[in-house]
Amino acid sequence: MIRERVRAIVAAAVAKVLPDQAQAEFQVEPPRQAEHGDFAVNAALVFAKIAKTNPRTLAQQIVDQLEDPDHLIEKVEIAGPGFLNIRLRKGVWHRALQVVWKERDGFGRSDAGQGKRTMVEFVSANPTGPMHVGHGRGAVIGDVVANLLEWAGYQVAREFYINDAGGQVWRLAHAVLARATELRPGVAPVALDAEDYQGEYIKEVAQAWLEAGGDPAQPFATIREPLRAFATRWVLQNLIQPDLEMFGIRFDKFFSEKTLHDENRLEAAIRLLDDKGVTAMEILPPPKGQERDPHDDEFVEKPLKVVKTTRFGDDRDRPLFKTTGEPTYFAADIAYHFDKISRGYLRLINVWGADHGGYVSRMKAAVQAMGGELEIILFQLVNLMKDGQPFKMSKRAANYVTLRELLETAGADATRVFFLLRRGDMALDFDLGLAQKRDNTNPVFYVQYGHARCAAILRKAREEKGLEARWDAEVMEALQLPEEIDLIKRVLLLPELIAHAAAALEPHKVVFYLQETIAQFHGYYTKYKKTERVISDDPRKTAARLYLVWAVKQTLANGLRVLGVSAPDRMDAPEDAAEADEVA
RNA sequence: GGGCCCAUAGCUCAGUUGGAUAGAGCGUCGGACUACGAAUCCGAAGGCCGCAGGUUCGAAUCCUGCUGGGCCCGCCA
Numbered sequence: 169m170i171r172e173r174v175r176a177i178v179a180a181a182v183a184k185v186l187p188d189q190a191q192a193e194f195q196v197e198p199p200r201q202a203e204h205g206d207f208a209v210n211a212a213l214v215f216a217k218i219a220k221t222n223p224r225t226l227a228q229q230i231v232d233q234l235e236d237p238d239h240l241i242e243k244v245e246i247a248g249p250g251f252l253n254i255r256l257r258k259g260v261w262h263r264a265l266q267v268v269w270k271e272r273d274g275f276g277r278s279d280a281g282q283g284k285r286t287m288v289e290f291v292s293a294n295p296t297g298p299m300h301v302g303h304g305r306g307a308v309i310g311d312v313v314a315n316l317l318e319w320a321g322y323q324v325a326r327e328f329y330i331n332d333a334g335g336q337v338w339r340l341a342h343a344v345l346a347r348a349t350e351l352r353p354g355v356a357p358v359a360l361d362a363e364d365y366q367g368e369y370i371k372e373v374a375q376a377w378l379e380a381g382g383d384p385a386q387p388f389a390t391i392r393e394p395l396r397a398f399a400t401r402w403v404l405q406n407l408i409q410p411d412l413e414m415f416g417i418r419f420d421k422f423f424s425e426k427t428l429h430d431e432n433r434l435e436a437a438i439r440l441l442d443d444k445g446v447t448a449m450e451i452l453p454p455p456k457g458q459e460r461d462p463h464d465d466e467f468v469e470k471p472l473k474v475v476k477t478t479r480f481g482d483d484r485d486r487p488l489f490k491t492t493g494e495p496t497y498f499a500a501d502i503a504y505h506f507d508k509i510s511r512g513y514l515r516l517i518n519v520w521g522a523d524h525g526g527y528v529s530r531m532k533a534a535v536q537a538m539g540g541e542l543e544i545i546l547f548q549l550v551n552l553m554k555d556g557q558p559f560k561m562s563k564r565a566a567n568y569v570t571l572r573e574l575l576e577t578a579g580a581d582a583t584r585v586f587f588l589l590r591r592g593d594m595a596l597d598f599d600l601g602l603a604q605k606r607d608n609t610n611p612v613f614y615v616q617y618g619h620a621r622c623a624a625i626l627r628k629a630r631e632e633k634g635l636e637a638r639w640d641a642e643v644m645e646a647l648q649l650p651e652e653i654d655l656i657k658r659v660l661l662l663p664e665l666i667a668h669a670a671a672a673l674e675p676h677k678v679v680f681y682l683q684e685t686i687a688q689f690h691g692y693y694t695k696y697k698k699t700e701r702v703i704s705d706d707p708r709k710t711a712a713r714l715y716l717v718w719a720v721k722q723t724l725a726n727g728l729r730v731l732g733v734s735a736p737d738r739m740d741a742p743e744d745a746a747e748a749d750e751v752a
Numbered sequence: 753g754g755g756c757c758c759a760u761a762g763c764u765c766a767g768u769u770g771g772a773u774a775g776a777g778c779g780u781c782g783g784a785c786u787a788c789g790a791a792u793c794c795g796a797a798g799g800c801c802g803c804a805g806g807u808u809c810g811a812a813u814c815c816u817g818c819u820g821g822g823c824c825c826g827c828c829a
Contacts, residue, residue, distance in 0.1 A: 197768065200775090210771065213809070223809070248772050249809060294829065336829055425829095455826060456754055467826060483755065483825080490827040497829050525756050526824045548757065549823070590765065593757055595822055597764085611777080617791050625788050632788090661768095668768075680766060683776080687793095694784085694793040703788055717788095739791070 169664065170264055171196055173240060174207050174254060181233035182211050185226070186219055198657070202650075204247065205255035206657070212250040223250025261656045262644035268659060268719040269639035276662040276726045280671070281322030285512050288314040290519035291412070292329040295400040296340045297367055298407045299571040301598055302521055302550045304415070307571075308587040308732075309547055310519040311417045312675035315730045317517075320670035325513065328419045329504060332400040333426045334497060339364050340403070341388075341395040347374035348384040355384045373402050407572075414575045415584070416732050428503045434495050437506035437538070438473075438488060446476045446537045450485055467491075475502070480533030502534045509540040516542045517673070522549050545673055547592035553599040569600065581733045585612040588679045588731065611683060615724065616736055618686030621693070622721035623737035629703050629714055637718035638711075646712040649700065651692040655716060658685050659723045666730065675731070682727045689720050 175196045194211035212227035227246040243255040290310025343364035349357045449471040474485040488499040535542035629635040669677040702713040725735040
């Protein structure tokens, strides 16, 4: 990478001026202002204090020691408080653009991750009902983070944790039984409890269960286990997996919580924590500022086995077992994460909604105690809006907007981009009216159109002139317009942009990069469409520009692939954009 | 009472991890197609980067304290 070569040149000079500081960090960055050259280096500012001189003098000393055997540098200036503004020869940029031709669909990849085995766990929606828009945000963030890590050289597995054990799934089973008795005349009715799931889909589950031979005349206690198994599997297969498929999201594994209990896996994980000395028997205090309620029989004053998560910065120690003796959800989650570690995943990443914020420190503490490394992406919640007004929804109530409705009205591409248009730690207002609009206020069309426009130019060159874009080092110096050099620089930014977004676990950066890149291309295209066209009578310029357009197209395609968004070669009329989404 | 997140143009948001004159989209106003796609582009107007201190060559960015908003807070999942 060019930036690294420039850094090496400066670092060598710094080492001569200040032999002791050779390993210290300084920045080599593209400056905001074009007049400041190709790279701004702040080495003199960073080292001035150590060198006990003023930055500008030090900058001059560094410049005096610069050696540039490959003749990359055209000009170096000392500017402002002591920046080195470095301008490279244009030929350096021309030659560098060959990398796109060499790497093609792989352009943008790097090996920063060095194949480190990494697991991204995301969605993990409870198998008790349809997914809502909040799950959609987590799904897109998780999927694109996983893509980013793959592109940055990690070996990535995607996993979905199925919470198919515990109290909520009994609520689901009971609700299904209640609805089944309604559907089967003559069977003694079982009433739907207030805490049971109320949604219409429960009737579908009940119908399917009856068709599969379920017998609603049996008492709940005797059939609840097979009913639980049936209902959670049905929800997963009919409500959750189809949505993920529409979204284009695949998981390497769906991991069942139930199997952890069935196979006694909690025990081994807890024993490990015992060995590490981070468990204890404790009577847990009530939360700060609250009195113990003597009438509340749910919280018996009785010692419980806990993980001493306070040692890792948690507010309080967390129980592994309830007073009833049953394991907590936390205990099962520990077993699950122990399993991940045992399978050799050195880096664990979980994608959670902000409503799980209180769970972060305890889970990190537990994983750390087991010798693992856990990072959690907490994304802020999605506020549903309709016509500018908050649109309240509740999971138990029958009416709420599902992810599927959203995918069906807005399409997978637009939904993905919409969710990635903000940083994850910003709350997101999702306007249902806006999601259904299919005009240029929707940014996905902008980027896809840019890709299609590049494709159109290449198509025209092929059909009317018989010309194919290809790398030819001899003609590249025909690219002399400042906008052309800027476009080359922008294209070459993709690998570091992806590596940077992966390191920060911030997928939205890719969206902004693509928007800026295509805007730059549109500007170039429009400015010169009457004077310096891509396809002209000058064979050298035409060949060089066709390659540049091809490289921009490849860059956009690769960026879109990371986002999981299609890159169409032609756009249909705006009214028919819905169909265009399906073309991958 | 405590913890996490947020506050930047009229609105929605970026801001390269501390750099030089803070950017984009939408909206407003004014322009640009007889040739590669006008789903586009160019220009103008619009800012106390929530407030007050601090750290240093240098702060939207880091630290402290406020103000306002979101989420969470006993063994649910």
